[in-house]
Amino acid sequence: MPSSAMEEWCLQEATAVLKRQGLIVDEEDHLKLAKAIAAAVQRASMTLARYARGEFDGPSLGAPVSMHRGAAPTSASPARSSVTFDELVKGWATERSPTEKTLYEWGRVIRDFAAFVGHVDAAAVTPENVIAWKNDLVAAGRKPKTINDAKLAPVRTILQWGVSNRRLPSNPAAGISISAKKKAGQGIRSFTEEEALTIL
Known part of the structure; x- marks a missing residue:
């Protein structure tokens, strides 16, 4: 996914999360949440890539997985x-x-x-x-x-x-x-x- 499209997706997800929680924040906090979502997606992608290579260094599939x-x-x-x-x-x-x-x-x-x-x-x-x-x-x-x-x-x-x-x-x-x-x-x-x- 192009970086610009990824940024837009993260911003939309941040907006959706805030709406579900009934929260209203300023632009700076909205951007912080979008960055946090982007970082979480990046970490998840790296984890899935390791799993695809057969590197299971964490809990078994289906068990709760730490974000970090x-x-x-x-x-x-x-x-x-x-x-x-x-x-x-x-x-x-x-x-x-x-x-x-x-x-x-x-x-x-x-x-x-x-x-x-x-x-x-x-x-x-x-x-x-x-x-x-x-x-x-x-x-x-x-x-x-x-x-x-x-x-x-x-x-x-x-x-x-x-x-x-x-x-x-x-x-x-x-x-x-x-x-x-x-x-x-x-x-x-x-x-x-x-x-x-x-x-x-």
């Missing part, structure tokens, strides 16, 4: 203690004493991530969850620097605090980032006055 890959471990996994994102944020904030602005912004990012994975158990997060979230941000048109510095960094830092304080066995966000191309000339400094005089 890397769902909580199965019953065969070793027993683990759950810890909420909120507990980690509070522990990190108590220890590091961040500014009020940083605490608010990082807390919001963590809540957005929790909403994406569909639960608040930080111990159940997998690297696949983090990668799926990163890909979703890319699909939404976020800039690489914003994804790295304002999205992945807070999640990685909070989860690492959990590891350092024996609340988590490992950091699923460790090493996950997005490469950002530098613009031409970026990082090249100009001559100092002394260097310019020497050259002249």
